Amino acid sequence: MKVHNDSNFLIYFGDDSESVKLSKEDLHNNLKEVLLGIQQKINAKGSVFLKQVHGTNGIVVSKESKLKYPLDIPDEHGDIIITDRDEVGIGILTADCLPVVFYDRSKHVLAVAHAGWKGSVAGVSKRTLQMMHDRFKSDPADIEVHFGPAARSCCYEVQRDFLKHLSRTDIDHEHCLMHRKGKLFLDLSKFNKHQLVNLGVKEQNIQLKHHECTICNINYCSYRRDKEDANRQVTLAMLK
Numbered sequence: 001m002k003v004h005n006d007s008n009f010l011i012y013f014g015d016d017s018e019s020v021k022l023s024k025e026d027l028h029n030n031l032k033e034v035l036l037g038i039q040q041k042i043n044a045k046g047s048v049f050l051k052q053v054h055g056t057n058g059i060v061v062s063k064e065s066k067l068k069y070p071l072d073i074p075d076e077h078g079d080i081i082i083t084d085r086d087e088v089g090i091g092i093l094t095a096d097c098l099p100v101v102f103y104d105r106s107k108h109v110l111a112v113a114h115a116g117w118k119g120s121v122a123g124v125s126k127r128t129l130q131m132m133h134d135r136f137k138s139d140p141a142d143i144e145v146h147f148g149p150a151a152r153s154c155c156y157e158v159q160r161d162f163l164k165h166l167s168r169t170d171i172d173h174e175h176c177l178m179h180r181k182g183k184l185f186l187d188l189s190k191f192n193k194h195q196l197v198n199l200g201v202k203e204q205n206i207q208l209k210h211h212e213c214t215i216c217n218i219n220y221c222s223y224r225r226d227k228e229d230a231n232r233q234v235t236l237a238m239l240k
């Protein structure tokens, strides 16, 4: 576990030691058990998660939203949660996908996005910035971004036909693929970083300190490494 502790918000990057078994029927119970401990550590009153689908939709948890405590998993599916509400965690579950946390210091608004390759290619980071702007008038120049643990280019091999997915985006392949010994490796953080910088996020405001590789670091859950047996680690962000 690692905590990014800012005076205005915090991010809890969980690992395999407090991870969640992902079964759709029992997500609420499985998650609640792990989450109660995490919420206690960070003094969160409650948390909101979504049923993630590798897409670009999401919800806003506002000061007026009625929440179920200690854990709210709304019926709608989505991969983005945005909030202006203090002391309520917004969370993402991952095993190799990239958790991205956005904080607008000017408007005191926080967001989390679930950015695996599918969501990234579909533009989930871009969509998060748009939603923050639409709802809270957030300016990308005021937003800092933190990438959590995910599959990194040391291990994240992709096949040649993966290029077809990248070619549907406005990001140059060369910015996010690495060539080693005739193999191709994807750099998901670079892909998202380029998308964000293109939209006005300042490069120096994108933090990779907690972006460890989940495949070669056995403390993390990894779908690539453990296949169907992989649990999901929790990333929980909260405004103070």
Ligand SMILES: [Zn+2]
Pocket (backbone or CB within 6 Å): 152, 153, 154, 155, 156, 213, 214, 215, 216, 217
């Ligand atoms: Zn690695």
